[in-house]
Amino acid sequence: MIGRRSFLRVLGSAGLSHMAAPAVLSARPLSSAMRPGTGQGASLLVPMDDRQSNHLKAYGVTYRSLGRGGTAEWLLNYRDGSFLLPDGSAVRRDAALSGVACEPLSPGGLVDIRGVIQANNMDAVPLEKAPKVAVYVPPSAAPWDDAVTMALQYAGIEYAKVWDPEVVAGRLQDYEWLHLHHEDFTGQFSKFYLMYSGSAWLAEMVRQNARTARDLGFGTVAALKKGVAEGIRRFVEQGGFLFAMCTATETLEIALAARDVDVAAQYSDGTPMDARASELLEWSRTFAFENVVLERSPSTASFSNIDGHQVNSPARRQVLGAFRLFNFSAKIDPVPTMLVQCHRQVIPDFYGLTTSFSRSTLKPGVTILADENGAPWVKYIHGDYGDGTWTFLGGHDPEDPQHQIGDPPTDLSLYPNSPGYRLILNNVLFPAAQKRELKT
Amino acid sequence: MGAPRVASYLCLLTIVGAQPASAQSGSGLELERRGRHHEAAAAYRETLGSDQANVGAWLGLERVLTRLGRLETMMSLLDSAISRSPASNFLRELELRAWAALGQGDSVSAAAERWIAYAPEIPDPYRHWARTASRRGESARAIQILLDGRARLGGSALAPELAQMYMAAGAWAGAAEEWAAAVMLDESHTTAAAAGLRQAPELQRDRILMILVDPHREKVVHRLGAEVLVSWNRPEEGWTLLDSALPADRTRAATSLSRFADRTVRIGTPGAARARAYALERLAELTQGAASERARVGAAQAFADAGDLAAARRMLETLATADAPPGDAASAMATLIRVTLESGRLEEADTRFRVWEERLRADDTERLRQSLASAWIRRGELGRAEQLLAADSSIAALAIRGWLALYRGDLFGATEYFRAAGPRAGSREEATRRTAILALLQNVRRDSLPRLGRAMLLLEQGDTSEAVDHMAEAATHLDDVGGRAHLLAFAGRLCVARSDFGRAESLLQRALAADSVGSAAPAAEYALAVTYVETGRPEAAVRQLEHLILSHAGSAVVPEARRMLDQVRGAIPRADAGESAPKRDPLIEDRVFRGGSAV
Structure with missing residues (x-):
């Protein structure tokens, strides 16, 4: 696993300069056939603006191209974050089967694109390796x-x-990218214990x-989840890329802050929550939040009070609005720029x-990637921790805004251009930009 | 509940009424709109200096000071205003809200206690105090405040507020108890109660029902129960409950019935239609004259929608022949003819239609005539259908004439009629079906092919198996690229639609052997892939779909093929779509092979 610092160092020098002197950037020269845009092999542009017929599968085509040993480039802010792939029958076949629009580029056309990128708030980031993904x-x-998992599957x-x-x-060290979704790391079973008592799934x-906690030597599920949260914290600290959504964001932070505090209700661990729990939490151990009231x-x-919308508390529930992605300087802040590539x-x-x-x-150092204008909450955040990075996106399913337990699953073939799902897939490809450390 | 609430509103109105149109307050608002919050605050203060009862200025001051983070500077001014107008519920509420916004929980409590001490007989202090606690996330505290209020005020005071708090805390049984108490005091709470309880999780619903259907409770609670049941999409149970809980007063009972019937409309199930029909039938009995007749027609339509055609006829038969107003009678008769036709009593429906034809509304006449013609066609009596349509020059009639020509094997005539009818005749499904057949006919290079006409009529009559045989036989009379591939592919797709996969595979492979690159090939390949999926050969399906996508990239079938490829590979879910999901052929409308009517 390669840490964030080395990753960023390479990224910082890999943008436009890669175009000027590609050989400098890579310790191992790429074969021209597998490398897009060098002028020696033909290239395919995968546009990601409204000309793209299937934005979500475009990420898969790019990922599989990397998996076959090729490289790619992520053209940040160029036609809403397009990809440049080496042309070849395998890529073309994959794109055709996936319904992904591609545009063959002539050498002249590629030069034009590079000119546009150089002259604007854009950059070209090399993608060299399909990251090892764990959920x-x-x-x-x-x-x-x-x-x-729906986005990855689709x-x-x-x-x-992993569990x-x-x-x-x-074993997290075997992976570069870890995703968490609606897990409750406070060990309170998403606090559905009372509302859904008696239901088979609960x-x-x-x-x-409970069985897993017992098997792993933890006294309670709450203790187990704290241990797991700690493992995840170490994964990021040592250079991992963490992406979390929904409850996992909030409860992971609470579990980390509550290492020595009982924050679980009596039904979960046999003892009530510590009466002073909110005051005793230790936020220096967390990624994103502080001064939280439980x-x-x-x-x-x-x-x-981390969650601004409080969907399951009718008296506090806030209506849904829309969130706005921030613009970043592609050449100076490539990481947040990658995370917000979208056609909306x-x-x-x-x-x-x-x-x-x-x-x-x-926390003060958190990078806000998207917020709702004028609202006291934000939607999408990112930051560094140790040698790794974390990214949190609120909400459960971008195409099922009011998802309920038991609702039918979202069929992504009906939403191939989903901007919300693009944000998720940006996170998957973002570690692909990771490069070997430069030999300095 | 009612009296104290009225009192508090009156108090507010008194303040509002006392304020002059304030130019200063207006300027404060203007400054606030421009974002000049400091100056806006000064303007609002100036207004309040001369008019402490100016509600707009107070609210403006609260807004701008909150934005400036200086809300605490409002408190002394507010304190003095309350000293002068201690009965003002508005100022008291503002004080609670402001202390809460400042995070001064103790001051909120002290202010609430002062308000209670001043006006111990009204519920407002408890209501607003509890709301501030709730907004801080202190649900238990909010509930306790309301319970204290009830202990002091007596009876079921604050029941709606307690119900809301219990719902917020997920205590649904408690919420149901409180809503029951609330509607017993004032039935107008029913709407809010039903809307709230509608959100109860599935597992809590039985407990809620035990409370709302408790026989020892008043009927108004049962009526709430009926409404809640409808909101949970359980209209028939709702009707059973309402039926036994109608008020004795006829007007109120009629209101309850109308309301119930209206609520069932959105559900759209046969059960909901039946419950609606019962309610409207009862409404017809309770009302008189035109209102009664309208209810009866509505009940008949609802019974028909529920599939209870006998009940629909029972509702209509007296109406259509009695002394009903002409418009109502004609409407009832149109419904009766439709119901009779749907019951399969074609001759009777035809007779009634001929008797009433001149008196029906024009659109009913046209629709019924075409429905009857379609029914005669399905009966195989093409001549009677033609006779019915003789005087009909509508585009819908042109479309039916197209079908008549097709069933007689006159492919040229059918094509001409379908073209003349265009895309707007009949429903969207009907137009799609016509277009699909027109596309097929354009590839069959014959003006006449009686066996194909016979096949199509059999299809219309629902005998798909026999139709497929005739179609395959008709195909043998055609060249490979002169329609054979198209007819075989069409027949194969019909077999897929009726899960006859063995015959489907054979026909589809024959179609592809006849022409693997023509316009029939993509749909044939797609149907073949469905056959492979349904017979447990996913690898063959993947190969076929990949071939289809790569060989016919511009075909309209390709998006569906990609979708099926995703399903077969497990990239998207297919469980909830049902086992028949991949079986559906996007190019064959269900009615083509179901023999549906044009009613």
């Missing part, structure tokens, strides 16, 4: 209740499933977690158990 889900989970990007035993055993969730009621499916700047919001992040709880 934290129970082993038996179907992919259909998790926006990321785009055709391979991923491994508590793998995290506790330190009983199974409790049984499975929700004390065990029957309210809300965890804290304003995207309809969508609920989740954690929908958004209150501005008042954000």
Whole structure:
């Protein structure tokens, strides 16, 4: 696994200068056949603006091109974040089967594009390696209740499933990218315990977690999840890329801050939440938030004031608006620029158990990638931690804004141009920009 | 509940009424709009200096000071205003809200206690105090405040507020208890109660129902139960409950029935239609004259929608022949003819139509005539259908004449009629179906092919198996690229639609052997892939779909092929779409092979 610092150092020197002197950037020269845009092999442009027929599968085509040993370039802000791939029958076949629009480029056309990129707030970032992706889900989970696994599945990007035993055993180091979705790291079963008591799926969730805790030597599920949260924190600290959505964002932070504090309700661990829990939390150990006030009621499916929308608390619930992606300088801030590549700047919001992040709880160094104009919350945030990075996106499913338990799964073939899902896939390809350390 | 609330509103109105049209307040608002918050605050203060009852100025001052982070500077001014107008609920509420916004929980409590001490008989202090607690996320505290208020005020005071708080806390049984108490005090809470309880999780619903259908409770609670059941898409149970809980007063009962019937419309299931029909039938009994007749027609339509054609006829038969106003009678008769036709009593429907034809509304006449013609066609009596349409020059009639020509094997005539009818005759499904057949006929290079006409008529009559045989036989009379491939592909797709996969595979492969590159090939390949999926050969399906996508990139079938490829590969879900999902052929409308009517 390569740390963020070396990654950024390389990125910083790999943008435009890559075009000027590509050989300098790579310790291992690429074969011209596998390398786009060098002038020796033909290139295919995968436009990501409104000319693209299937934005989501375009990420899969790019990922698989990398997987076949080729390289690619991510043309940040050029036609809404297009990809440049080496032309060849395999790529063309893949694109045709996937319904992904591609444009063959003449050498002259490519020069023109590079000129446009150089003259504008754009950059070309080399993508060299398909990242090893892991998703934290129970082993038996179907992919259909998790926006990321749905996106990966639809785009055709391979991923491994990891769960508590793998995290506790330190196996996260085998992966570059880890995704968390609606896991409750406070060990309170998403606080559905009272509202959905008696339902089979909840009983199974409790049984499975309790057995795992016992097998791994933890006294309670809450203790197990704190241990898992710690494993995830170490993964990021040592250079991993973390992407989390929905409840995982908020509860991971609470679990990290609550290492020595009981934040779980009595139904979960046999003892009530510490009466002074909010005051005792240690926020120096977390990625994104601080000064958080916990929700004390065990029957309210809300965890804290991190979430701005409080969807399961009718008295506090906020209506959905739309969020706006920020613009960054592609040449100076390539990482946030990659994360916000999209063909829409304003995207309809969508609920989740954690929908958004209150501005008042954000740590000062957090980079806001998207917010709702004038609202006291933000939607999409990013930051560094140790040698790694983390990115949090609020909400559950970008194309099912009011997702309920038991709703039918989203069929992404009906939303091939989903801007919200693009944000997820930006995160998947973002570690692909990771490069070998320069020999200095 | 009602009296104290009225009192508090009156108090507010008194303040509002006392204020002159304030230019200063207006300038404060203008400054605020321009973002000049400091100056706006000064303007609002100036207004309040001369008119402490100016609600607009208070609200403006609260807004701008909150934005400036200086809300605490409002409190002394507010304190003095309250001293002068201690009965002002508005100022008291503002004080609670401001202390809460400042995060001064103790001051909120103290202000609320002062308000209660001043006006111990009204619920407002508890209501607003609880709301501030709730906004801070202190649900339990909010509930306790309301319970304290009830203990002091007595009875079921603050029931709607408690219900809301219980719902927010997920305590649904408690919420149902409170809503029951609220509607017993004032039935107008029913709408809010039903809207709130509608959101109850599935697992909590039985507990809620136990409360709302408790036989020891008043009927108004049962009526709430009926409304909640409808909101949970359980209209028939709702009707059972309402039926036994109607008020004795006829006007109020009629209101309840109308409301119930209206609520069931959006559900759109046969059960909802049946519940609606019962409610409207009862409404017809309770009302008189035109209102009664309208209810009866509505009940008949609802019974028909529910599939209970006998009940629909029972509702209509007296109406259509009795002393009903002519318009109502004609409308009822149109419905009766439709119901009779849908019951399969074609001769009777035809007779009634001929008797009433002159008195029906023009659009009903046209629609019924075409429905009857289509029904005669399905019966195989093409002559009677033609006779019915003789005087009909509408484009819908042209379309039906096209079908008549087709069933007689007159492919040229059918093509001409379909073209003349254009895309707007009949429903969208009907137009799609016509277009699909027109596309097929354009590839069959014959002016006349009676066997194909016979096949199409059999299809219309629902005998798909026999139709496929005739179609395959008709194909043998055609050249490979002169329609054979198209007819075989069409027949194969019909077999797929009726899950006859063995015959489908054979026909589709024959079609592709006849012409693997022509316009029939993509749909044939798609249908073949469906056959492979349905017979447990996903690898063959993937190969076929990839071939289709890569060989016919411009075909309209390709998006569906990609979608199926995703399903077969597990890239998108298919479980909830049902097992028949990939079986559906996008180019064959269901009615082509179901023999549906044009009614």
